Amino acid sequence: LKHKKPQESKTEPDSRPQSEESCPICGDKVSGYHYGLLTCESCKGFFKRSVQNNKHYTCVEQQNCPMNLSQRKRCPSCRFQKCLAVGMKREAVRADRMRGGRNKFGPLYRRDRQMKQQKLYHQTNTATYRFRMETHWPTAPHDFHLMSNHTSVSLSSDVFNKTHMYPSSVGQSAAHIPLDCAMNEDRNLSPPSLSYPELYCCTFPGSVQEKGEMSFSYSFATANYPVHPTSNDSFTPRSTPASSPCPTPSSSTLLSQASTQAPDTPSSSIPTNNFLSQLLEGEQDESQLCAKVLASLQREQSNRGKHDRLNTFSIMCKMADLTLFGLVEWARNSTIFKEIKVEDQMVLLQSCWSELLVLDHLCRQVTYGREGCIYLVTGQQIEVLTIISQAGAALRSLVSRTQDLVSKLKILQLDRHEFVCLKYLVLFNPDVKSVQSRRQVEQTQEKVNRALMEHTQQNHPGHSDKFGQLLLRLPEVRSISLQVEEYLYQRHLLGDLPCNSLLTEMLHSKHN
DNA sequence: TCCTCAGGGCCATAG
């Protein structure tokens, strides 16, 4: 082996930051940028051989084989598909086989690196989970900043146009929603017919907004949110009568509500098992949420003309927006969340909204999702492969990563209690900048953390490390949520997002 | 001019 240096002479200091990251294809250690993004050495070699030798693989399974360090060799077909899905570029493999030099992606790699650095800087300044178990942050979105012209086309196009959507057995009423996928490409959205202005009726005086830090003017006016006539309060958490939303909310009532909210009876005085049931009390009923979203979408579509129908991406945004609204409501009605200052409530929600959305999505997939399908809040399902094959690189990567996480959570058999705890752990993040009652937030997070630990130990004694395994999933949730924000922001810049939505407001609050 | 680092080649090893 003439090229190989003797083992002892190897200088082995490789402490480059990227070596900490994991390969988006198989999770192995990243060795550098290869064919468009950071990957491991083996996936680099695999991709190179596949392209150079013009390989055509066939999957003997369902084309959704698990891809990790130990199983990556099993199915070259799925491996190659995943390489493409996360954004590896065939054109980066040289036809002339010339060695050395730099390729045309040089500037993109540089930009990607800068973005990562910025993210890292931001993350170290707003370090997230106090119980941090990870020593590094997960890979930032790779392909997103590496979009070449041809991929940005797919970004701006309606990737769901040809997606097969069909109602599931769970959400039967979904069949009535005009979600045909050949909807016109309506990028120039008219203001939403959802009566959002009503939701903007009040702001928070003296809030951070006045300092010009954000524009979180979204009122928490549940009662004004347009819902199906028969399910007017379906969005109100069922078992929180004491904390039912104020019908005509004003900033003053909101503030007084918060300030008079049991300051002398902190949640720490509640026994843990009661505490856990208390956390579970505010959970939304999935069928009610489903009905509400369907009703809202149906109304939206019926208000539009034949040629003015929302395209599928816009529908997805609406779904996300309504879900997000529900999550904000969930937090607002939570007894322990009401114990903290309104200003803190706002910054916490602003900081974690996308993580809550991702967690919510994950829970839905674990609970209802079929193998190889994405289960929507409306009860409809979309085949993952259809999306993977038709979406742009950014969305493909997002879907792929999210589905990987879904698989992991399914294996862990995440239950409802654990899911609620994860939501609260994400919500009560004492490391969010400008949180005033840091100690209080920290204590609540610790309490939730303890409740989760005790629950997993009591209910899953056979699975001794379930608690640790669950916490280890949170950095990936965080990472995916950042990627979601980036993706949405890019589409927002393309004019694809409805402007008067909570989603857009939340996006703006961060990007400002 | 030197250094960096991504693409290509080599080859021990696994299956």
Add this chain to the structure above:
DNA sequence: CTATGGCCCTGAGGA
């Protein structure tokens, strides 16, 4: 036998 993956060589472009 072929595929894999770790290691090294190469050389354009940047400092």
